[in-house]
Amino acid sequence: MHYQNKNITVIGLGKTGLSVVDFLLTKQANVRVIDTRANPTGTDKLAANVPLHTGSLNQQWLLESDIIVISPGLAVKTPEIQTALSAGVEVIGDIELFCREANKPIIAITGSNGKSTVTSLVAEMAKASGLKTGMGGNIGIPALSLLNDDYDIYVLELSSFQLETTYSLKAISATVLNVTEDHMDRYVDLEDYRQAKLRIYENCQTAVINSEDPLTMAESIKNAVSFGEDNGDYWLKTEADGSQLLMAHDSPFLPCSEARLTGRHNQMNMLAAIALAQGAGIKNTGILTALREFGGLAHRFQLAHEANGVSWINDSKATNVGSTVAALNGLQVAGKLYLLLGGDGKGADFSELAALINESHIYCYCFGRDGKQLAELSAQSQLFDTMEQAIDAIRPRLEVGDMVLLSPACASLDQFSSFEQRGEIFTHLAKCS
CATH class of the missing domain: 3.40.50.720 (NAD(P)-binding Rossmann-like Domain)
Known part of the structure; x- marks a missing residue:
């Protein structure tokens, strides 16, 4: 051009x-x-x-x-x-400018949840296999800045907003990890949002779809592989002794016990990353090295503090309902769970949370612009103006085995400059306990 x-x-x-x-x-x-x-x-x-x-x-x-x-x-x-x-x-957008100029393979990743983790993990896989890797887009540095260096491969996290104005993307492998309600203040409905996400598959060589989420599939896809717990080309095998394996087609790829990432949502993220990396021709040795060494991202279900038998978990990056649902699914807590919810819900429907939080051991402490809406989901909820007030109320109730989880299901910009700042303040308050 x-x-x-x-x-x-x-x-x-x-x-x-x-x-x-x-x-x-x-x-x-x-x-x-x-x-x-x-x-x-x-x-x-x-x-x-x-x-x-x-x-x-x-x-x-x-x-x-x-x-x-x-x-x-x-x-x-x-x-x-x-x-x-x-x-x-x-x-057009900056990603369109980038795609017109880039002359090396692009791995492209979107989804309502998990995209930053998967993008970072795939980039580590590529680096560990000896490729000079440029990572950017909606994470790290702007995509166009990557053109200032001579990379072998690009790994891009792309938001639905960026995809709206992108027409020339031809990814070597691409995925929509999942689709759950987000940015409903911008889109007409969930289908409008989904269609923006699905643009990532146009002209891609290998589409990686989530077999558990039909919203990640499109009729136009020609060459697809899938990931899922029980049903997919990349799947999770549970042995008789309860141990689990990451599987690539019919072959064991890595015991989950050898990966640093833990939790079911991260097992799905790892399967998606393996599929994307193999689709791009990244060596298995590099993929395995990264799985064994990558410990996750800041503000994404991160242990912020542990003292007096209480765990404080910073999941500030949970800026939508689906992300908080992922955090709560399969979560094991020995004692009580004190869940911090609130912020700007961006017009989302919070009702999906109700079934998960209405448990006898879960207490919700809600704050921010949509705190009142969230507090109405559970009888064991309290409403506060700020996160700090909520934490002050939680602190005297804590006992050995309890967990304090910041997984707000909302954006942060009503009270914080970013989700990072929200997570940093939570971590600071946790350490004052």
Whole structure:
């Protein structure tokens, strides 16, 4: 693609927006930047000769553009963008720019839950097999920044927002790990959200589908492999003695006891990662090394503190209902479980949680914008304004064998700058116990 002398408007600053600007300037495009925030981050890093409009969408600039590169955070359905599209302006995202330029294989991963874990694990598999691996997209560094180095393979985490404006992705292996309600404040319904996710399969060489989740399957898929507990090409075998094996087709691949990741949701993540890596031709030696060494991500069901027989678990990355359901499924607690729920639910239906949390040993401590809605799911719930207030109320009740679990089922931005900050504050409060 040639961008020289094209009038290109970039919407959204921050790390990704700046990576787009830098890329387009090297291509000698005429670049303008719009950010709807009055004081966006990154203005100090923007080249002085690049015009910047803040506080709103500048419709005139949009209509004067040959191409608009839109931030994933802004919906294509926004009226000003629809007006530009009707006028014939091309609207794409940074991942589309990346896919047009990348000349090495791409492994692409999306899903409502688990995508960061699987992306990181697959990247470790590729590295352990000797491949120079670039990991980015919705995790780590912006995808376009990966073009600044000479990688052998790319491993991209992609959100539904990024996939909406991506047309040229041709992944060597790709997956939709699962589909559960998320971002219902952006999509018409679950099917609208699902269709955005399914775009990852277009033109891929190997599609990796979840045999337990029919929403991850699409009629257009030509070459697919599946993963699941009992039914899939990659599956979990339970022996007579209760031990479990990760299976690749009919062959044992690795005893679960040798993997650092634990829990059923991580067993599914590992199976998906094996399928993606093998689909991309990554050596089994590298796959096995990574499975034995990869210990998971910060803020994803992470032991934050353990003292006086009480475990404090930071699962702040559980920003939707499906992620909290995954954390609770099969969770073993010797004593009582004190579950911290709350934040911005993004219009989600919380009812799926009710069956899991209405147990005699589970006590819910709810907070934040949608805390009241969550508290109504269980008779053993209390409502607080903040997470800190909830933890203060939990602390005197704790006994040996109990667990305090932050798995909020909500985004954090009503009270925190990010889920990372929410997890860090939880960890700090845990250590004050």
